[in-house]
Amino acid sequence: MDGVAVGSLYALIALGYTMVYGILQFINFAHGDVFVLGAWVSFAAAGAVGLSVGDQTAVPAWLVWLLGAVSAGALAAALYEFVLRPRLGAGRPPATRLTWPLAGVSVVGWGTLLLLVATRGVVAGGSHTIAGGMILVLAMSTCGLVGFCLERLAYKPLRSAPRLNVLITAIGVSLLLQNLGQLEWMFGTRPDRMPTLVPDTVLFRIGHVPVRLVDVMVVATALVLMVLLDWLVFRTKMGRAMRAVSFSPTNAALMGVDVDKVISFTFVLGSVLAAAAGFLYGQKYPGLNQTAAAGWVLLGLKAFVAAVIGGIGNIRGAMLGGLLIGLLEFFAVQYVPEGASLRDIFVFGALILVLLVRPSGVLGKAVTEKV
Amino acid sequence: MTLPTPTARREAPNPLMERAAALRGSGGMAAVRGVAPVLVALAVGLLLHFAIAPQLPEFYPRVILDIGINVILAVSLTMVNGFTGQFSMGHAAFMAVGAYTAATLVYYGSARLMGTADFASARAHAGVLSTMLQGREAAFFTLGDGIFIVALLAGGIAAAVCGYLVGLPSLRLRGDYLAIVTLGFGEIVRVIIQSQTTDTLYDVEVIKATPWPKLMRYMGGPVGFTGLPSYTSLFWVWSLTVVTLVVAFRLKVSTFGRAFLSIREDEIAAEAMGVRTTTYKVRAFVIAAFFAGIAGGLYAHTIGIQLNAGELAFMKSFDIIIMVVLGGMGSISGAAIAAGILTVLPEALRRPPPVDLPWFLLVMAAAWVAALLLIRRPKWWLIAVTALGAAYAWWQQPTLASPLMFWTVAGSGVLILLFAGRRVPGLIGLAIAVTCYIGVRSAAERAGIKLSDYRMVLYALALILMMILRPQGFFGVRELWTAWRVQPLHPRRSRAEGGESGTAGRVPTA
Numbered sequence: 001m002d003g004v005a006v007g008s009l010y011a012l013i014a015l016g017y018t019m020v021y022g023i024l025q026f027i028n029f030a031h032g033d034v035f036v037l038g039a040w041v042s043f044a045a046a047g048a049v050g051l052s053v054g055d056q057t058a059v060p061a062w063l064v065w066l067l068g069a070v071s072a073g074a075l076a077a078a079l080y081e082f083v084l085r086p087r088l089g090a091g092r093p094p095a096t097r098l099t100w101p102l103a104g105v106s107v108v109g110w111g112t113l114l115l116l117v118a119t120r121g122v123v124a125g126g127s128h129t130i131a132g133g134m135i136l137v138l139a140m141s142t143c144g145l146v147g148f149c150l151e152r153l154a155y156k157p158l159r160s161a162p163r164l165n166v167l168i169t170a171i172g173v174s175l176l177l178q179n180l181g182q183l184e185w186m187f188g189t190r191p192d193r194m195p196t197l198v199p200d201t202v203l204f205r206i207g208h209v210p211v212r213l214v215d216v217m218v219v220a221t222a223l224v225l226m227v228l229l230d231w232l233v234f235r236t237k238m239g240r241a242m243r244a245v246s247f248s249p250t251n252a253a254l255m256g257v258d259v260d261k262v263i264s265f266t267f268v269l270g271s272v273l274a275a276a277a278g279f280l281y282g283q284k285y286p287g288l289n290q291t292a293a294a295g296w297v298l299l300g301l302k303a304f305v306a307a308v309i310g311g312i313g314n315i316r317g318a319m320l321g322g323l324l325i326g327l328l329e330f331f332a333v334q335y336v337p338e339g340a341s342l343r344d345i346f347v348f349g350a351l352i353l354v355l356l357v358r359p360s361g362v363l364g365k366a367v368t369e370k371v
Numbered sequence: 372m373t374l375p376t377p378t379a380r381r382e383a384p385n386p387l388m389e390r391a392a393a394l395r396g397s398g399g400m401a402a403v404r405g406v407a408p409v410l411v412a413l414a415v416g417l418l419l420h421f422a423i424a425p426q427l428p429e430f431y432p433r434v435i436l437d438i439g440i441n442v443i444l445a446v447s448l449t450m451v452n453g454f455t456g457q458f459s460m461g462h463a464a465f466m467a468v469g470a471y472t473a474a475t476l477v478y479y480g481s482a483r484l485m486g487t488a489d490f491a492s493a494r495a496h497a498g499v500l501s502t503m504l505q506g507r508e509a510a511f512f513t514l515g516d517g518i519f520i521v522a523l524l525a526g527g528i529a530a531a532v533c534g535y536l537v538g539l540p541s542l543r544l545r546g547d548y549l550a551i552v553t554l555g556f557g558e559i560v561r562v563i564i565q566s567q568t569t570d571t572l573y574d575v576e577v578i579k580a581t582p583w584p585k586l587m588r589y590m591g592g593p594v595g596f597t598g599l600p601s602y603t604s605l606f607w608v609w610s611l612t613v614v615t616l617v618v619a620f621r622l623k624v625s626t627f628g629r630a631f632l633s634i635r636e637d638e639i640a641a642e643a644m645g646v647r648t649t650t651y652k653v654r655a656f657v658i659a660a661f662f663a664g665i666a667g668g669l670y671a672h673t674i675g676i677q678l679n680a681g682e683l684a685f686m687k688s689f690d691i692i693i694m695v696v697l698g699g700m701g702s703i704s705g706a707a708i709a710a711g712i713l714t715v716l717p718e719a720l721r722r723p724p725p726v727d728l729p730w731f732l733l734v735m736a737a738a739w740v741a742a743l744l745l746i747r748r749p750k751w752w753l754i755a756v757t758a759l760g761a762a763y764a765w766w767q768q769p770t771l772a773s774p775l776m777f778w779t780v781a782g783s784g785v786l787i788l789l790f791a792g793r794r795v796p797g798l799i800g801l802a803i804a805v806t807c808y809i810g811v812r813s814a815a816e817r818a819g820i821k822l823s824d825y826r827m828v829l830y831a832l833a834l835i836l837m838m839i840l841r842p843q844g845f846f847g848v849r850e851l852w853t854a855w856r857v858q859p860l861h862p863r864r865s866r867a868e869g870g871e872s873g874t875a876g877r878v879p880t881a
Contacts, residue, residue, distance in 0.1 A: 157839045165842040168696050171689050172834035179827035341566040348555035355552050
């Protein structure tokens with residue numbers, strides 16, 4: 001059951017890797033760190049709403065100031081765009097590309113803070129399960145914001161650069177997130193314990209395998225999110241735009257798709273899913289390591305392996321790959337002698353095997369290269 | 372007029388062949404060409420070890436040693452990532468293979484040959500060549516040295532064999548898939564080493580009674596290989612660094628190397644011209660793995676290092692890749708310089724350099740002016756702002772070392788790099804970056820911010836900015852001696868850009 005639970009978490013993270021790869025053809029190494037950020041943000045949020053077992057953390061003042069500055073910027077840009085520019089006459093450059101992102105960031109940011117306050121009320125009312133759901137949403141919106149900013153600030157200037165440069169930038173962003181998280185005024189360098197929101201009860205047994213409430217919660221949440229994503233990608237207009245851009249950005253742009261918007265949206269979507277995975281991981285394994293710990297990086301890498309095994313760029317493949325990797329890992333731990341120390345070998349061995357036999361992954365389509 | 376018959380053509384003197392023969396020289400010349408690099412390498416090693424290291428303060432020789440090891444690593448990775456344009460992300464794994472092979476051979480080999488595994492005792496210890504400790508009385512060359520150099524070579528060969536085994540199947544894959552496979556391979560090497568037993572054998576009798584294949588299991592596992600002698604000295608490191616550099620330069624200009632470069636430029640075209648791409652890629656991979664293995668052996672025996680596979684995981688691979696990309700893809704001197712900078716930078720961020728150095732600022736100011744004049748369309752407003760700022764600072768306090776001057780210098784440096792970063796020649800860009808750093812450092816110090824807390828954050832930020840502002844690295848594909856030329860703003864776009872090959876921005880080869 002651990003395998004299924006962790007596998008569905010891998011699947012959630014793998015989705016972010018695979019969506020970004022599908023559209024931009026680059027491995028977003030910082031994605032694993034967004035996942036870690038999700039776990040730590042939900043820890044901080046739990047502390048801020050009064051759920052933490054340890055020290056209480058309040059919302060840091062600098063965050064509010066930063067948000068205020070962004071909102072002020074948005075306001076200024078909007079003033080220029082809608083009040084000043086029409087008066088000054090044509091010829092002045094429009095500021096829409098500045099206004100909307102800033103406005104979006106400030107609206108979501110203030111919304112998150114409001115939600116935080118609301119959650120505090122819910123916790124005071126004593127309903128921990130609802131509070132858990134709200135913390136999940138909090139972590140998701142925060143990481144969505146972070147993902148949006150990362151894409152705009154770090155990756156967008158490199159849109160036409162060689163892919164290796166983008167890859168190095170991703171590594172740089174990953175280092176940045178890890179080490180920012182370690183600063184004293186962020187999460188510090190000590191491991192912490194996530195407050196668990198559901199009681200540790202065994203619901204029922206399949207054979208002799210106990211099925212815990214946490215596992216059910218993790219799998220159910222992950223499933224709901226994945227079904228939502230599947231609907232979003234295959235049934236909505238935005239999803240169609242995403243698929244069009246991943247097929248060919250140039251042609252999609254010619255057909256009137258706003259490629260930049262779609263890419264931003266993809267990053268936000270991936271980060272949101274990673275944040276959810278982070279929260280759920282914290283519920284499953286409450287001991288949270290510091291943000292730069294090697295274990296986190298390894299988790300992110302395994303999720304990436306899942307994406308590759310399922311066929312990178314393929315959304316349903318990532319879900320399948322995640323489950324496969326999770327099951328493989330825990331079967332290895334269970335049934336292979338010394339499996340616990342060799343579990344990573346199975347994961348990476350499977351990766352190499354799949355790549356050598358079927359480089360496009362289990363569900364991927366082979367791409368023939370034209371000369 | 373009749374066309375020459377094929378036989379006539381064959382007999383006709385071919386000017387190209389003649390030139391090639393003249394260049395190749397006689398047997399004597401060839402021998403000189405073969406021996407000279409070794410002599411130079413030995414000379415550099417001896418000079419550093421005996422003449423320069425004793426003059427330096429305590430901490431510096433160690434940093435120079437680390438630079439040497441990193442230069443070997445970066446230059447060897449350049450042969451794969453830079454020359455052939457393949458993207459290998461498991462370079463640290465070859466380093467680990469070399470390190471563990473060398474360590475096992477040295478540790479257990481010494482125990483068998485010299486009858487002791489206690490390297491603190493004088494009997495087992497190597498001569499003066501192989502120690503970082505100053506003023507130790509010992510023989511010039513001992514059995515320990517012999518074991519060490521054999522172990523280093525064995526480590527290199529073991530890594531090369533691994534490189535062949537990994538490369539043969541995986542180099543048929545292209546682009547990102549190769550990167551992923553090498554990443555996976557690196558992890559597998561690490562896990563295999565870490566899943567061995569945690570013990571190291573100490574008792575000489577037990578070691579002598581245990582056959583070699585069994586000894587290979589006692590490498591410390593997750594705890595790390597303890598009790599290794601610290602043989603690695605400036606002499607070994609820098610001799611081997613020079614050898615690596617010479618091999619890399621000669622490789623680059625050889626027929627062999629041209630085939631590598633052709634794969635980087637366009638794999639399909641290279642194949643069409645008769646270059647067996649997979650074969651050549653595997654060759655590059657094997658050569659690179661060999662040198663990485665040697666660097667690993669050197670690393671394992673560095674003083675103060677506990678050999679641990681966890682240290683040689685993907686983060687180490689990333690470090691090496693970053694050096695290669697910062698230096699410029701395919702630029703050997705660029706990779707070497709980037710390796711040097713990236714080794715010194717974290718240390719420099721840890722210990723503040725002295726900031727009150729007017730002469731240093733003067734040199735930098737010269738670099739500044741050169742940069743401003745060399746960019747094809749000089750940003751006049753930038754020059755004006757810098758000049759005004761400097762004049763104001765001078766007027767306020769007539770010294771080059773005032774805080775205001777630092778702010779001006781740093782600020783204008785940031786502006787230059789932001790607005791003209793892509794076009795400033797590599798060395799000058801470097802100089803400006805260094806000044807910016809010193810300016811920010813001193814400014815932060817005066818503001819009471821402890822910069823050392825932020826060192827990794829700053830490092831990450833610098834990396835991201837560098838990638839955005841100067842995607843081609845310090846030197847592009849050029850070398851140090853041609854890097855002063857102004858880089859074109861828009862490098863020729865290759866057809867394969869954004870496609871299969873993962874090379875950095877292409878600028879016409881110098």
